[in-house]
Amino acid sequence: MSSPNFSATCPLPISQYPHVLMAHGGGGRLMHRLLEDVFGKAFSNPLLDTRHDSAQFNVPLGRLAMTTDSYVVRPIFFPGGDIGSMAVHGTVNDLAMSGARPLYLSSAFIIEEGLPMETLWRVVCSMRDAAKKCGVQIITGDTKVVDKGKGDGLFINTTGLGVLAHSLNIAPQNVQPGDAVIVSGDLGRHGMAIMAVREGLEFESQIESDSAAVHEPVLELIKAGVEIHCLRDLTRGGLASALNEIAEAAGVKIAIEQNAVPVRADVSAACEILGLDVLHVANEGRFVAFVPAQEVESALAILRRHEVSENAVVIGRLVEKAAPLVTVKSTLGVSRILDMPSGEQLPRIC
Amino acid sequence: MCLAIPGKVVSISGDDPLTRMGRIDFSGVVKQASLAYVPEVNIGDYVIVHVGFALSKVDEDEAQKVFQYLKQIGELDELKEPAP
Amino acid sequence: MKFLDEYRDAELAQKFAQEIHRITTKPWKIMEVCGGQTHAIVKYGIDELLPKQIELIHGPGCPVCVTPLEVIDQALEIAARPGVIFTSFGDMLRVPGSTTDLLSVKAQGGDVRIIYSPLDAVKIAEQNPAKEVVFFGVGFETTAPATAMAIYQAAQKGLKNFSMLISHVLVPPAIEALMSSPNCQVQAFLAAGHVCAVMGYEEYFPLAKKYRVPIVVTGFEPLDVLHGILLTVQQLESGRAEVENQYVRAVSRAGNQSAQDLVKKVFQVVPRKWRGIGEIPQSGLGLNEAYSAFDAAKKFKLTDRCVDEPAECVAGLILQGLKKPHECPVFGTRCTPEHPFGATMVSSEGACAAYYRYRRQGAKEMVVAS
Incomplete structure (x- = not known):
């Protein structure tokens, strides 16, 4: 992944306003300058440049997909990414999970008073670069500034709009007994990259977040006519939560094998140290795909052509329509229930 | 009850035995740990780390014991039931 | 990871299991004292590899489980105070006291921080001289050297704003209590x-x-646990009752002398109440006189209290091996990891939580993926 270009200096006269002030959200001249010089400059495109209250555009005939997500990651910059690129990737990925081609994003910023202008600029640049790379345009937005202590630096919400150019029904309800469960790459990198820089838990490692957009391999699967039954991106709660959600929505039993799940040695070691189960750890650039057994070979061949899913592999299968259940076969060959995590992943000593 | 993980000592800092710290490598993840309780430990040794403290040095010869034991069982089996 | 992965080998595990099958002629009840071993047993399905005659009983070796309600309530009371930074291992944050838990106190504005090592709490105290920094010192003998060092260093540095709420427990008195x-x-x-x-x-x-009774010092990886069980069954079958050491790569007969020395210097043996079991004499560690200035309970003038545990909870019987989690009427229905009733559901290492997470259906009717 190319690193975002931070070398461009912030266009706002920083000497004048090194930090975001309440007035930057107050509707007056300062806010106008912030919108024009920071957001307007970075995200510039014909639709945004009209500076209308709402962006207007034509859509191709067919179905649309729409999704929204808010991003509150701490720290704002982490190994392998930042809140800006994540806010683009996450929403693009949510669109991709219905097989949609992502077209447009909105972006709403909630900024805590006092945030360094340079930080905001870096985040905005990172969003711009990520959007460009994903082929999406940020066509409308909003900015609010909240009092010091009433926010955590910076929150971003993005809404995404995409178009569906296929007639598949990609949804949990469409999974079938015998489907193979494919995971698009190694697990746990995002969660552990964040842990590594979290106050009180710091460790040195080469682990970078897997934050990335996954729409390209998905669209190619669709283009190639692979019969995809369901897609789900793995975010908070990890693989365990995603599979349990699907099992519950569809009323099925899913069985996976621990040995088949790809995990890097350093990620695995970090999980050992903190007492976490990698199947519960967050990812930001991984998804699972349910496809019929006869489609596995072609699906894997396509996924492996893309860097973001080059380590795609089959980790299990859908056993039957039954009471919702996910099981994992341990390295010793014994099956157990794989449950959702109870809540936030807390490191443990015992 | 007590999560303790083996790692390799890659560097040591401090002379005072009570505040001696080591950087411990766990398969590419490096964390600081106190070496106060393992004064005998040197760079390259494996230690078992719990809540930021090395509690014992891994005895690399003894670590083979489990496998040797299995080997013995295997040999016994072979004596009893010759391979088909 | 070296010294971990090789002890998870499936083929070698099968060999141990076969040997255990070969030598087992009678039913035996073996208690793994430690929650970490319970975790490994349930996570890897080690008990499924054993002969039906061997029953594993999950012991009280989880400090999170056995920390009494009263102490949790004290922690909650301190953590909610303004001007306090309350530091804890992540394990304790979800553990409910009689009304709430540390995560909820944090949500209501308490400054509750997760740390990895007790020394981090000392560092926080140095960096925040205007705040009272309190560490929740729980754990067995394994963790006591770390908390002892934190107290010792805080004393050396003359820190006045650091203290510890201590609920350390000791294994041998608990074994004695169970056996008697x-x-x-x-x-x-x-x-x-x-x-x-x-x-x-x-x-x-x-x-x-x-x-x-045979007592076999055992490690935490699947091969360790299986080897430990094999050595135990060998003793049981031949009528021996000895102390053996399976975990020779990390354990010596005398243990870690310098760690024991510092623990003795800072702590003294005290009676301690165990959640789910009750008070066990000489089963805990408390600060000795010389370090009593670091006792958070004294510093914050907390009063002793007595809180009853929910009547329906059978945690005590489970910790003694008299009941299995799924034999409890509220298990998995009203008592879950999100809403635990008692000791053994509160920690992920607790027997009930381990059963809930890995096998809701109960031990032997467990779902087996085909």
Whole structure:
């Protein structure tokens, strides 16, 4: 992944306003300058440049997909990414999970008073670069500034709009007994990259977040006519939560094998140290795909052509329509229930 | 009850035995740990780390014991039931 | 990881299991004392590899589980105070006291921080001289050297704004309490490897002799646990009751002397109430006189209190091996990891939580993926 270009200096006269002030959200001249010089400059495109209250555009005939997500990651910059690129990737990925081609994003910023202008600029640049790379345009937005202590630096919400150019029904309800469960790459990198820089838990490692957009391999699967039954991106709660959600929505039993799940040695070691189960750890650039057994070979061949899913592999299968259940076969060959995590992943000593 | 993980000592800092710290490598993840309780430990040794403290040095010869034991069982089996 | 992965080998695990099958002729009840071993047993399905005659009983070796409600309530009271930074291992944050938990106190504005090592709490105290920094010192003998060092260093540095709420517990008195109970069905123990890495295993000889039980110091990886069970069954089948050490790569007979020395310097043995079991004499560690200035309970003038545990909870019986989690009427229905009733559901290492997470259906009717 190319690193975002931070070398461009912030266009706002920083000497004048090194930090975001309440007035930057107050509707007056300062806010106008912030919108024009920071957001307007970075995200510039014909639709945004009209500076209308709402962006207007034509859509191709067919179905649309729409999704929204808010991003509150701490720290704002982490190994392998930042809140800006994540806010683009996450929403693009949510669109991709219905097989949609992502077209447009909105972006709403909630900024805590006092945030360094340079930080905001870096985040905005990172969003711009990520959007460009994903082929999406940020066509409308909003900015609010909240009092010091009433926010955590910076929150971003993005809404995404995409178009569906296929007639598949990609949804949990469409999974079938015998489907193979494919995971698009190694697990746990995002969660552990964040842990590594979290106050009180710091460790040195080469682990970078897997934050990335996954729409390209998905669209190619669709283009190639692979019969995809369901897609789900793995975010908070990890693989365990995603599979349990699907099992519950569809009323099925899913069985996976621990040995088949790809995990890097350093990620695995970090999980050992903190007492976490990698199947519960967050990812930001991984998804699972349910496809019929006869489609596995072609699906894997396509996924492996893309860097973001080059380590795609089959980790299990859908056993039957039954009471919702996910099981994992341990390295010793014994099956157990794989449950959702109870809540936030807390490191443990015992 | 007590999560303790083996790692390799890659560097040591401090002379005072009570505040001696080591950087411990766990398969590419490096964390600081106190070496106060393992004064005998040197760079390259494996230690078992719990809540930021090395509690014992891994005895690399003894670590083979489990496998040797299995080997013995295997040999016994072979004596009893010759391979088909 | 070296010294971990090789102890998870499926083929070698099968070999151990076969050997255990070969030598087992009678039913035996073996208690793994330590929650870490319970975790490994349930996570890897080790008990499924064993002969039906061997029943594993999940012991009280989880400090999170056995920390009494009263102490949790004290922690909650301190953490909610303004001007306090309350530091804790992540394990304790979800553990409910009689009304709430630390995560909820944090949500209501309490400054509650997760740390990895007790020394981090000392660092926070140095960096925040205007705040009172309190560390929740829980754990068995394994963790005591770390908390002892934190207190010792805080004293050396002359820190006045650092204290600890201590609920340290000791393994041998708990084994003694279990064995002396008239209902006790445990015939052998897997002793906790990491506790013994600190303490050695000499204190287990009198127990093995007095109660005629084999005690095998055992590690935490699947091959360790299986090897430990094999050594235990060998003793049981041949009528021996000895102390053996399976975990030789980390445990010596005398243990870690310098760690024991500092623990003795800072702490003294005290009676301690165990959640789910009750008070056990001489089963805990508290600060000794010289370091009593670091006692958070004294510093914050907390009063002793007594809180009853929910009547329906059978945690005590489970910790003694008299009941299995799924035999409890509220297990998995009203009592879940999100809403735990008692000791054994509160920690992910607790027997009930482990059963809930890995096998809701109960031990032997467990779902087996085809």
